[in-house]
Amino acid sequence: MEITAKLKKISLGNWMLIGMILGFIVGLILNFYVKNPFIKDTILVNNLFYLGGTGFIKLMKMLVVPLVFFSIVVGVASISDIKKIGAIGGRAIVIYLITTALAVIVALLIASAIQPGVGLNMAGIAKANVTSNVTVTDTILNMIPDNPFSSLANGDMLAVIIFGVLVGIILATLREETNVVNDFFTQGNRIMMEMTRIVMKFAPIGIFCLMAKTFASLGFEGLIPLAKYIGCVLIGLAVQAFVVYPSLMVLFTRLNPIRFFKKFFSVMFFAFSSSTSNATIPLNLEKLSELGVSREISSFTIPLGATINMDGTAIMQGCAVMFAAQAYGIDLGMTALLTVIFTAVMASIGTAGVPSVGLITLNMVFSSVGLPVDAIGIIMGIDHVLDMFRTAVNVTGDAICTLIVSFKNKAIDLDMFNGKKTPKETWDDITRF
Template sequence: MLDKFKKISLGNWILIGMILGFIVGLILNFWVKDPFIKDIVLIDNVFYIGGTVFIKLMKMLVVPLVFCSIVVGVASISDIRKIGKIGGTTILIYLLTTALAITIALLIAGIIKPGEGLNMAGLAQANLTTAQSMADTVINIIPDNPINSLASGDMLPVIIFGVLIGIILAKLREETKTVNKLFEEGNTIMMEMTSIVMKFAPIGVFCLMAKTFAGLGFEGLMPLLKYIGCVLLGLAIQAFIVYPSIMVILTRLNPIKFFKRFISVMFFAFSSSTSNATIPLNMEKLSEMGVSRDVSSFTIPLGATINMDGTAIMQGCAVMFAAQAYGIDLGTSALITVVFTAVMASVGTAGVPSVGLITLNMVFNSVGLPVDAIGIIMGIDHLLDMFRTAVNVTGDAICTLIVSFRSKALDLDVFNGKKEIKKEEIDYFGN
């Protein structure tokens, strides 16, 4: 019996925690009338402490995790100097598609309004960033004191400081091996700490869900369903409208031919929920489409590191969900800050399951939103993580195809099915 429990994945445990928290919250809301047991013992102590401790553990991770990840991520792309034009084009397309993804998510959630009706304004104290002009928003990105920004969790200056350090480490690679190694080891430590903290996620999610629905009842269910709908709609638009459109505009190739041959990779990404594990299959399938391995061996691993369009869509919907749930009106400058932060966060998001929830803290903090809402949506994130991973790897492949075409490294006869590439001509990754 114990072995069966050990085989249940963390994502499924979080889902179980969400469902149990929802049920317990409803029971407290409708059937438990004793205020001492309901309010004092459970809601104000057990559930409050359990949920708050978990949220604080996640907030504890954000600054060091993001800072180390961004430094390591930027420093690791020093090969751009060798690949030249290909590297610049690749990064430009990756950042463009991520910006489009987060913008689409904000628009969808702004129209559907998934957070309305949740009425959580009295359940947490927001610390909304003061509205400021576009000029001030840009100026304040540059840190006056980077150490102070790190200590206070002011994420935009932290990101910029991390990017600058990463660029310098990439430029001075031979002279800064020790410092580079330090950040790599720091990143490894923070990823391991993230894994440890996430083991407590089922308990934290249970407490947060029970506390929330003990006060809201069934009326809190519809906003969650609308949030799921927003994310899935955004992912579908990104995968089947944005990507094909960019592909047609930049290459004039038929996207239907691409999807027919790439669908197996999307299913694998969906089932594994990790971009990194999909790298070998992604490269192999692109080789079968006529993409040069010289291009894909650079663009696909890079995409698994910095191209997180699906994650950006989730973060955009989550920001609007939280703002609407807490009755916070995000201004134009705040939304632009969200777009910029989410794009930069994609550089520091590792291609492993659910790590986007940790960097979501960073996006929330950039505009002062309460992070309590993350615990509410965390229970359903495992399912959404599967869909957004499929979108992430599709974006990597589409970008690779475009870069390969524009650098004349794509065999058009192979892509169009006029010629089959021989199996022995494919340099299988890892063999």
């Protein structure tokens, strides 16, 4: 009973990590010590591991279209408060989308330089279907669905995204007249989130099978690319947090980023340890208040950012795309890279608030450029560790964007930010009048 109780306390992320390690060990044992092709290939690799790994991948693919569609519709429709706040909401959304696009670009550049997927050689494991010779004009036209139901059925993700955004905008505009439809999408989104939780319970088994199958064929050759992928993501997150964000802060506000990070480090550490942006919202609001940011603005932009601003996830997705493309020996053209940037930005809006859901929406990014999703299973095991770093970057991006919006709307106490005034002194100034 005690053992069972202890096993129940292990988190899903840790089970995924355990599945990855065990799959890696079993794969290496099969590669080096099991020479009987009937046992190794016929029974294990091509049947048992193939069934477990491919079955889990198919479960994830089953979720992608409905999860993304409902999430994007609900996410866009929930931004109806922009009408009440005017330029504040619009400015916040634009900055959030810009930082997410920059995050994807940073990831693509770093992964192109480090080339984490080179040497993995997965071309024989699954086939890619990357569309070539497609112009930017054709890509833009293909975003407009001829038949949205056909796009939903065929998994045409760019068309699904555009249709979902349009539906969300209309629901936000006609909220009082479309309560029934709005409730339908809200409840549908909750159903898909719950289904995602159920499917993710099988993730440790799926990861174990995929890792065992891959390393039974590749041996130690697959370990170096995986380590390089981890390095790419961590470098990308560091660049976003300590280069991109401070640069934007200096460019738009002329405020001192060092002072911000000294004050904000405790929030980053809490986000790192909790791996959830939503749980960090109260602490984020408190620290921004101590930095002189108006609660009227932060109380809107921080929850909004926790919903649509997923820069850390976007970096992971950009690195994963390049990792998979290099592993399959595919040279993504400029049009495909632009598609990745656009899709990753849209995926950040449609990312539901459940653990490791970024891996589900990663399917959408892969599908948008025709990459096989098998490579996702290879990186899933270490995602829990990277997720902690991603969350820290996500909440930092929310705070930096809020600072910029507050500065542009003259809703920040600069003396308080620079340490010339305490929160109590600010309260005394308010109550004096």
